[in-house]
Amino acid sequence: MINVSILGCVLGLLLLAVPFYVMFKYRLRIMDVVLASLVRMVLTMGVVGGMVYAAIAYDKLWLNIVLTVMMIVAGAVLAVRRSRLNMRRLMVPMLAGMSVATLVVAAYVQYLVVGVESPLSAKMLLPVAGMLVAGVMTSNAKALHAYYVGLANHSQLYDYLVGNGATHRQAVNYFVRRALEANMVPHARYMAYTVVTVAPAMAWAMVMSGAGVVAAGVVTVMMAVAAMAASVLSLMVALIVGRKYCFDDYMALKKDVAK
DSSP states (O other): OOOOOHHHHHHHHGGGHHHHHHHHHTTOTTHHHHHHHHHHHHHHHHHHHHHHHHHHHHOOHHHHHHHHHHHHHHHHHHHHHHHTSOHHHHHHHHHHHHHHHHHHHHHHIIIIIIOOSOTTSHHHHHHHHHHHHHHHHHHHHHHHHHHHHHHHHTHHHHHHHHHTTOOHHHHTHHHHHHHHHHHHHHHHHHHHHHTTTHHHHHHHHHHHTTOOHHHHHHHHHHHHHHHHHHHHHHHHHHHHHHHHHHBOTTSOBOTTTTO
């Protein structure tokens, strides 16, 4: 069990003396950037830490669900913004995809993979949902951009296929493959990268929190796999729901989607 005292925090902050001394000695003009980043990090961690502390201390089902929904909504908004697509057209499809993927995969991981006793508690639901939302958000932003911008830039290919008897599903098959590649490649790279960077740190943090070494390693791997599964599921749901919001009655892409 880790216990950090106020004195420990002060001693930890004293480590900043090393980079600050180097910046002062060599007259590096980045002091304001470092201080601003440090202040933003402290404030962000203070707000997030306060919310997490309150959620764990209160630990009510309704509050856990509300916080999970807030994470999903925030993740959907950021995903659409990063995709540089029309927020009005894509918000509902992205929200539907992220909601289904996060809740289904989170339930699957907690009930069947990890087998926790209280999967809806704040200690279990919020971290799992948060990691899934973060994994879905970045990859789906790239995937949605590839899909809708590809359709907008190559509309003649789509019109040609439809004009020659292809169904909507057949006509967009090429663009769906591009979207899936844009979705899955970052996750594949992350899984290769995480072996030597994030995974050891995450596993070590779990060990220090009381988890077994084997359990920490397994959970770390399973969360990377779960993030990829949630991302793909979210994208497919978003594309299916998006047919209603992004295509007209003649199944042509609306002009304001890829603005």
